[in-house]
Amino acid sequence: MLDYLPFEQPIADIEQQIESLKKLPEPTAESMQKLRHLRKQLADTTRQIYDNLTPWQTVQVARHKNRPHTVDYLSLVFDEFVELHGDKFFRDDRAMRVGFAKLDGRKVLVVGHQKGRNFKDRTENFFGCAHPEGYRKSMSKMRLAAKYHLPIITFIDTPGAYPGIGAEERGQAYVIAENMFEMSRLKTPIVCIVIGEGGSGGALGIGVGDRVAMLQHAYYSVISPEGCAGILWKSGEHAEKAATALKFTSKYLKEFQIVDDVIEEPLGGAHRDHHQTAARIKSYLVKSMKELTACKIDEMLANRYSKFRQMGRYLESSLADEEQTNSTAQFNGAIG
Amino acid sequence: MSTSETDFSEELAARRKKGIPPGLWVACPGCKKAIFRKEIDKRLGVCPECDFHYYVSAKTRLEQLLDEGTFVECDNNLLPVDPLTFADQKPYVERLKAEQKKTGLTDAVITGTGMIRARRVAIGVTDSAFIMGSMGSVVGERLARLVERAEVQKLPLIIVSASGGGARMHEGILSLMQMAKVSAALARFDQAGGLFISVLTNPTMGGVAASFASLGDVIIAEPKALIGFAGPRTIEATIRMKLPNDFQTSEFLLEHGYIDRIVRRPNLKSEIARIIDYCHG
Numbered sequence: 001m002l003d004y005l006p007f008e009q010p011i012a013d014i015e016q017q018i019e020s021l022k023k024l025p026e027p028t029a030e031s032m033q034k035l036r037h038l039r040k041q042l043a044d045t046t047r048q049i050y051d052n053l054t055p056w057q058t059v060q061v062a063r064h065k066n067r068p069h070t071v072d073y074l075s076l077v078f079d080e081f082v083e084l085h086g087d088k089f090f091r092d093d094r095a096m097r098v099g100f101a102k103l104d105g106r107k108v109l110v111v112g113h114q115k116g117r118n119f120k121d122r123t124e125n126f127f128g129c130a131h132p133e134g135y136r137k138s139m140s141k142m143r144l145a146a147k148y149h150l151p152i153i154t155f156i157d158t159p160g161a162y163p164g165i166g167a168e169e170r171g172q173a174y175v176i177a178e179n180m181f182e183m184s185r186l187k188t189p190i191v192c193i194v195i196g197e198g199g200s201g202g203a204l205g206i207g208v209g210d211r212v213a214m215l216q217h218a219y220y221s222v223i224s225p226e227g228c229a230g231i232l233w234k235s236g237e238h239a240e241k242a243a244t245a246l247k248f249t250s251k252y253l254k255e256f257q258i259v260d261d262v263i264e265e266p267l268g269g270a271h272r273d274h275h276q277t278a279a280r281i282k283s284y285l286v287k288s289m290k291e292l293t294a295c296k297i298d299e300m301l302a303n304r305y306s307k308f309r310q311m312g313r314y315l316e317s318s319l320a321d322e323e324q325t326n327s328t329a330q331f332n333g334a335i336g
Numbered sequence: 337m338s339t340s341e342t343d344f345s346e347e348l349a350a351r352r353k354k355g356i357p358p359g360l361w362v363a364c365p366g367c368k369k370a371i372f373r374k375e376i377d378k379r380l381g382v383c384p385e386c387d388f389h390y391y392v393s394a395k396t397r398l399e400q401l402l403d404e405g406t407f408v409e410c411d412n413n414l415l416p417v418d419p420l421t422f423a424d425q426k427p428y429v430e431r432l433k434a435e436q437k438k439t440g441l442t443d444a445v446i447t448g449t450g451m452i453r454a455r456r457v458a459i460g461v462t463d464s465a466f467i468m469g470s471m472g473s474v475v476g477e478r479l480a481r482l483v484e485r486a487e488v489q490k491l492p493l494i495i496v497s498a499s500g501g502g503a504r505m506h507e508g509i510l511s512l513m514q515m516a517k518v519s520a521a522l523a524r525f526d527q528a529g530g531l532f533i534s535v536l537t538n539p540t541m542g543g544v545a546a547s548f549a550s551l552g553d554v555i556i557a558e559p560k561a562l563i564g565f566a567g568p569r570t571i572e573a574t575i576r577m578k579l580p581n582d583f584q585t586s587e588f589l590l591e592h593g594y595i596d597r598i599v600r601r602p603n604l605k606s607e608i609a610r611i612i613d614y615c616h617g
Binding site: 172178220253 | 413416419424477503505509513514523524550570579
């Protein structure tokens with residue numbers, strides 16, 4: 001049985017009606033007719049709701065407890081997964097999974113945040129909030145992948161990097177910086193997909209690549225809506241307002257040229273159909289790998305650099321130039 | 337959890353906001369003694385009694401570090417815009433105007449070239465008075481251009497961080513990506529053999545700590561600066577424990593191996609020159 005989000009109540013109502021009709025001992029022509037009608041109504045209602053998700057509703061979908069996580073994709077997208085646990089530094093961070101895998105016959109390295117489904121898993125995985133050892137583990141294996149020209153795939157799904165005493169003692173800021181620094185120049189193709197929550201630095205720490213994509217109802221943000229509300233509105237209760245203000249849904253990220261592609265989710269969100277979502281991710285990965293491996297390494301690295309180099313919006317005014325007196329001012333990129 | 341936390345202990349907040357208070361005599365937040373203001377000024381904003389390091393503006397910092405009259409500012413024609421049409425309790429455009437008026441800066445970083453004891457350097461300084469010294473598109477772009485300029489002109493690169501705000505929330509995801517952008521520029525600079533000295537001052541937090549500030553070949557910090565990833569209040573709320581006294585200070589980071597040297601402000605200039613000579617001489 002699905003766990004319905006508050007705004008999914010109309011969906012829940014129709015599904016309940018369908019269930020009770022299905023339970024009738026002797027289906028009549030009339031009940032069959034009604035069932036067909038309800039099924040159509042269900043699809044229409046679901047589409048209506050999911051086509052118009054508010055940013056705050058998107059956050060709830062991205063955090064849905066049944067949403068597929070990294071380990072689900074490891075079994076649904078790849079033919080095998082050989083986990084590599086060692087960070088050679090402190091301990092195995094279960095919030096970060098790393099290992100060799102086969103994608104449609106191609107050998108790759110997969111890196112991903114893992115949240116966990118039940119309470120025990122979630123606690124063991126720190127709710128998907130990786131510690132420095134997790135980022136170190138990912139980097140050491142990404143270097144290994146680059147050494148043997150294995151493409152890298154990362155799945156981003158974290159509320160943020162873990163905030164704690166140990167995390168600070170072991171260099172949380174440093175490892176995130178180091179990961180971005182190295183990923184920007186690793187000599188192997190890198191494809192990153194935001195599959196759920198793209199929580200600030202913790203997300204970006206495995207988020208620098210040749211292709212960055214996100215699932216339709218994922219979000220990717222500089223700060224959690226609760227955190228932003230706490231600072232700017234002085235109360236976490238304004239999270240919904242902050243979610244709208246931050247413009248962190250896939251539509252905006254594509255517009256801001258932060259993500260290259262948005263992978264559409266099945267009707268009613270990824271949590272309603274893991275297999276279909278995994279199939280779409282797989283076909284995106286296969287296609288991207290084909291394109292990237294056809295590219296010369298130097299060219300690929302130059303493209304990766306300029307992709308991140310052009311990110312940002314500012315005004316470049318020649319007014320401030322001493323020698324120029326004309327008042328032309330131009331925007332860097334279009335503003336949506 | 338966020339890179340944009342702006343919380344501090346009260347003492348640190350007071351230190352950041354007040355800078356050196358006006359008046360002939362100053363009640364030092366470090367030792368609580370009444371200190372003659374000129375004595376603090378004479379020591380580059382350091383308390384003669386307890387060595388408390390006051391906030392100094394980016395402009396003052398440049399004057400303290402560079403040989404007189406050698407600074408040439410770059411990219412001050414890059415100006416912030418409001419890509420998200422962001423508004424919290426105040427629209428971002430109005431906030432920008434107010435901050436510009438208050439600080440005399442166009443955004444939270446000044447970049448350019450100058451001389452440190454006759455050694456030419458590329459230098460950037462963030463100013464914590466401008467929206468907590470946070471990094472938005474302009475800060476990221478000015479720094480990326482500074483790194484590229486250092487690479488082309490084969491100059492040592494110095495970035496002095498004073499950023500409690502990390503990545504600037506008001507420009508959303510575009511701010512977050514400045515972390516990747518500047519880090520990527522630094523990776524190229526590193527590849528080309530460039531020397532980067534990162535100087536951490538109070539405070540250096542969140543997305544700034546988690547990008548360029550941590551990527552120096554040599555990392556220097558002023559004493560007792562607040563430096564870290566997550567804000568202390570966020571950590572306290574997560575782990576529900578009181579934090580140790582020296583938590584996230586320069587001394588804490590030195591002890592745990594994340595910075596190379598703690599240098600008092602009056603010695604900063606000669607210390608930077610000395611390191612340049614070892615690596616770049």
